[in-house]
Amino acid sequence: MPETPALTVAKFGGTSLADADAIRRCVEIVRADPARRVVVPSAPGKRHGDDPKVTDLLYLCHDHAERGLPFAAVFERIRERFRGISAGLDLGAAFAARLGAALDAAEAGIREHAGRGPDFAASRGEALNGLVLAEALGFACADAAGVIRFAHDGRLDAGETRRLLREARGSAGAGLVVPGFYGADAGGTVRTFSRGGSDVTGAAVAAALDAAVYENWTDVSGLLMADPRVVDAPRSIERVTYRELRELSYMGATVLHPEAVFPVRAAGIPVNIRNTSEPAHPGTLIVSAVPPGEEPPGAPPITGVAGKRGYTAIQLEKALMNEAIGYGERVLSVLRRHGVSFEHVPSGIDTLSVVVSDAEVDGKLVALVDDLQRELEPDALEVDTDLALIATVGRRMRTRPGMAATLFGALGAAGVNIRMIDQGSSELNIIVGVNESDFEAAVRAIYAAFVIG
Numbered sequence: 001m002p003e004t005p006a007l008t009v010a011k012f013g014g015t016s017l018a019d020a021d022a023i024r025r026c027v028e029i030v031r032a033d034p035a036r037r038v039v040v041p042s043a044p045g046k047r048h049g050d051d052p053k054v055t056d057l058l059y060l061c062h063d064h065a066e067r068g069l070p071f072a073a074v075f076e077r078i079r080e081r082f083r084g085i086s087a088g089l090d091l092g093a094a095f096a097a098r099l100g101a102a103l104d105a106a107e108a109g110i111r112e113h114a115g116r117g118p119d120f121a122a123s124r125g126e127a128l129n130g131l132v133l134a135e136a137l138g139f140a141c142a143d144a145a146g147v148i149r150f151a152h153d154g155r156l157d158a159g160e161t162r163r164l165l166r167e168a169r170g171s172a173g174a175g176l177v178v179p180g181f182y183g184a185d186a187g188g189t190v191r192t193f194s195r196g197g198s199d200v201t202g203a204a205v206a207a208a209l210d211a212a213v214y215e216n217w218t219d220v221s222g223l224l225m226a227d228p229r230v231v232d233a234p235r236s237i238e239r240v241t242y243r244e245l246r247e248l249s250y251m252g253a254t255v256l257h258p259e260a261v262f263p264v265r266a267a268g269i270p271v272n273i274r275n276t277s278e279p280a281h282p283g284t285l286i287v288s289a290v291p292p293g294e295e296p297p298g299a300p301p302i303t304g305v306a307g308k309r310g311y312t313a314i315q316l317e318k319a320l321m322n323e324a325i326g327y328g329e330r331v332l333s334v335l336r337r338h339g340v341s342f343e344h345v346p347s348g349i350d351t352l353s354v355v356v357s358d359a360e361v362d363g364k365l366v367a368l369v370d371d372l373q374r375e376l377e378p379d380a381l382e383v384d385t386d387l388a389l390i391a392t393v394g395r396r397m398r399t400r401p402g403m404a405a406t407l408f409g410a411l412g413a414a415g416v417n418i419r420m421i422d423q424g425s426s427e428l429n430i431i432v433g434v435n436e437s438d439f440e441a442a443v444r445a446i447y448a449a450f451v452i453g
């Protein structure tokens with residue numbers, strides 16, 4: 001029996017499909033490798049700093065429609081973008097007419113769906129861009145509403161999606177375009193993933209079609225060792241494990257939607273983050289594990305550093321807290337009652353801190369602290385605001401001595417005051433809390449100490 005040749009599923013992000021020139025580069029990338037037979041596009045993204053994403057314009061159309069206001073002027077900007085793309089790609093008059101009809105149907109659909117949530121409107125950017133990309137590639141285009149199935153709880157129905165996609169792939173010929181970001185429930189109602197969700201479609205499609213690799217094409221050469229807006233030209237990460245990625249992306253290194261990890265991880269499919277503007281760069285490979293023998297010699301001891309502002313620490317001190325059975329549990333039960341989830345709970349002999357994100361305690365902090373005072377009767381209770389958390393992450397850290405000393409030494413030398421320390425139990429991660437005003441200096445100092453050396 002002939003072996004099925006390996007399949008690569010290639011997802012292209014909005015910045016990679018923002019205009020005709022950008023789309024042409026994506027078409028060249030797909031054509032450069034015959035394994036790239038299934039393509040998942042986002043909607044056209046920003047062409048420059050303050051340009052709107054087509055998806056944002058579509059949400060705006062929905063908001064107008066919902067309030068009974070005219071939205072033709074906003075929709076005209078979307079038409080203009082797609083007309084420019086179609087003309088710039090020389091897709092011809094017949095396709096321009098087809099695209100025009102699809103735009104008319106989208107505009108009418110947004111009006112019809114007003115009052116039924118924004119998902120239909122938001123999905124049209126990917127639906128229309130799918131038509132464009134399929135035409136440019138000579139591939140078939142699926143309607144994602146027919147192949148990406150949502151369960152009742154709004155999550156992906158992986159089993160049904162697998163069946164539907166395999167059917168569509170079987171009858172598609174040369175190649176298939178599956179628009180990202182949306183699908184439909186069993187009743188046919190269009191649903192979207194959360195923002196950035198074309199990554200999730202790409203992962204679902206790769207898992208359903210047993211792809212050998214899921215390529216995620218974006219505007220950076222893979223996951224970088226630090227946020228490029230904070231550190232000047234950070235190195236890109238060659239290989240990262242799913243666990244490291246989870247730690248880094250939770251703290252803001254967001255090249256991949258967090259939900260996109262699960263379908264491919266479960267299927268053991270590696271994810272390759274690549275740069276459309278630098279296609280020769282190998283990018284970052286996300287894998288389950290890196291065997292010790294395959295670690296590149298001379299690799300930096302950390303995989304990356306990421307962080308976020310906007311945290312508050314509530315510190316409780318009580319003599320003999322260490323002997324008071326259930327003290328920690330009572331603290332956390334107060335949080336639970338207020339519907340607050342916590343990030344970290346670093347503790348000492350007679351002290352315990354709870355670190356929460358500001359968004360979690362917005363409007364609840366005073367009542368929460370009152371209850372902690374009354375029910376836990378601490379000797380002292382302090383609320384520390386304006387905290388930034390920084391995670392220094394790396395699988396190689398476990399086996400290298402002196403990591404904490406290097407980290408704290410670098411922060412000390414940069415004049416950064418450390419207000420909290422927590423080492424994740426996975427030993428993959430050391431988290432420090434610093435003043436928000438020290439955030440950038442701290443990230444740069446950590447990067448310099450571990451990567452530049």
Ligand SMILES: Nc1ncnc2c1ncn2[C@@H]1O[C@H](COP(=O)(O)OP(=O)(O)O)[C@@H](O)[C@H]1O
Nearest residue numbers: 013014015218219220223224226227253254255
């Ligand atoms: N550690 C990091 N590595 C790479 N990119 C990062 C990191 N931290 C933040 N970013 C930002 O994430 C952006 C890419 O993600 P995203 O907006 O989802 O792209 P796309 O439109 O291709 O889906 C980059 O432009 C970069 O500014």
Ligand SMILES: N[C@@H](CC(=O)OP(=O)(O)O)C(=O)O
Nearest residue numbers: 013014042055195196197198
């Ligand atoms: N277009 C959608 C989905 C998406 O994934 O877009 P991008 O690949 O540009 O992040 C959004 O803006 O949320």
